[in-house]
Amino acid sequence: MVLRDVHTLINTVLFLNRIMGRFILSQLLTLKDVVSKVRFCRSKVYLLISKGEFPKPRKEGGSSRWLESEIDLWIEQLPTD
Template sequence: MSKQMLTLKEVMDKVKLKKSAVYDLAKNGDPKFPSPVKLGCASRWVESEVDDWLDECAKRYKKAG
């Protein structure tokens, strides 16, 4: 099974955050947020990992509410 890789713009669109927030989450924020994969000078995220993080956020939100 191949893994779909997302660009920064695609991650930003998916999680509804700005560039700085995405990088902050990956570096210093939520430890469950996926780290980017470096491909040359470009950063890419594994789509399934981003989807898993979004699912986890939704579960935490439901538990809190």
């Protein structure tokens, strides 16, 4: 599935950046920020995460946070209709 490939691509890019000593400076987004950015409801975001079709959040003190760069890359990889 295309979206699963996007998730794999994101992980590969992040891995290569760590190996090369480069760190992606990115803002951490809340679920509210992510929902606004991708224009999906909360449940759709979590459904896509459970299917492996959306970037997983990082846990920050009991809260979920997403790297803005991962969300931006995910959006860029969406098929255009």
